[in-house]
Amino acid sequence: MGMLKGANIRIPAQVVRIEVGWRTGPGVPDVDASALLLAAGKVRSDADFVFYNQPSHASGAVRHEGKRPAGDGVTDTLTVDLRAVEGAVGSIVLAASADGGSFGRVPGLHIRVLDAGGGAELARFDSRDATVETAFVLGELYRRQGEWKFRAVGQGYDSGLAGLATDYGITVDEPRQAPVPPPRAAAPSAPAPAPAAPRAAASSPTVPSRGVPAPATPAAASRPAPPAKVTLTKDAPTVSLAKQGGTSGAMRVNLNWQMLRPVATGWGRRLSQAMAASTSLDLDLGALFELSDGSKGVVQALGNSFGSLRQPPYIHLDGDDRTGAVESGENLTINLDHINAFRRILVFVTIYEGARSFAGLNATVTLQPQRGAAIDFALDECTVQSNVCALALITNNGGDLVVQREARYLVPDRGVSPQRALDQAYGWGLRWTPGRK
Structure with a gap:
């Protein structure tokens, strides 16, 4: 099919x-x-x-x-x-x-x-x-x-x-060029010994024959250390993608979660137990977007609004996950080759089914540019009965995308959808209709 x-x-x-x-x-x-x-x-x-x-x-x-x-x-x-x-x-x-x-x-x-x-x-x-x-x-x-x-x-x-x-975590050997020798200050008084002829590399079944890099072996020469990971906190909630090298390619936004053990007493304990026992807990990652041309919208599983990387909004939701920690979690991809097309992006998560609140959830948000340092932060424990959380706000600051940790739990008014509550809190101004997935 x-x-x-x-x-x-x-x-x-x-x-x-x-x-x-x-x-x-x-x-x-x-x-x-x-x-x-x-x-x-x-x-x-x-x-x-x-x-x-x-x-x-x-x-x-x-x-x-x-x-x-x-x-x-x-x-x-x-x-x-x-x-x-x-x-x-x-x-x-x-x-x-x-x-x-x-x-x-x-x-x-x-x-x-x-x-x-x-x-x-x-x-x-x-x-x-x-x-x-x-x-x-x-x-x-x-x-x-x-x-x-x-x-x-x-x-x-x-x-x-x-x-x-x-x-996906494979270490790849990059071709290395021979270093360029420094210029000589003066000719030596005697000829220097000729360098030894390079030894022919032994054939190996793991070396690809079509120009595709092979996985690195433990004996591979050391490489420059990758950029350090950046962790956003309440005291240091923002970071520039350009300063971390994330200026092009695809940036994956990942949400992973696991259920915490129930707390000792109160409604939080009962709710956490119910969430842990549920076999259909479904969290949905999504994004509100506003482009430089003024167009606005949402990328989410609800209504099958998965977006696109090759055309506006240049944001794509990879799929829908229900387990968080066991599998790869929820993934959203942003095409950084179109930075100038973005005005702001609000990444969020909602509970579609299986629970009434994020209480008892231990989640991590990671933004991994194709080039540059990974950015991550933990979600603080939810203390209100919330079913929608604003994760990160990404804004265009003169051609540089700035990521701000939000970790903001919202409690919608009665009869108001989680998405509409998010819209109202951040002043997006969209018109919402009922949807399903």
């Missing part, structure tokens, strides 16, 4: 075949499928990356089977045995990279999930808005309440497989 970006569907099969397909022809880049096994949104090590030069995961759960031509089409196939996926792995990202060009030159790009036993198609997502991207997250298999689901993602990277891999 065909799916829209952001949609999800239950996967009833125990073993599935993942087919990344496209139409070939003159000038069409080659495409390679890959998979990343994630625990809490990141790989545990480079071994969790399965691609053509590392074709099998140690658990046996994911295998890269290779390509098969059929007429003017080609498919690159992965097999996933969902029964063998380790318990720590909450999701499997299904990606593709283009060799020799961008995905804007790859016609008919799609991903299919098939029952490996009978061959029936369980899900299909067609990518139709690719332009300059050289790597794509096409979909994701993820756990939900004891079963597996597939989500259509459609998130692109213009930095290739290396950019995609590092975004």
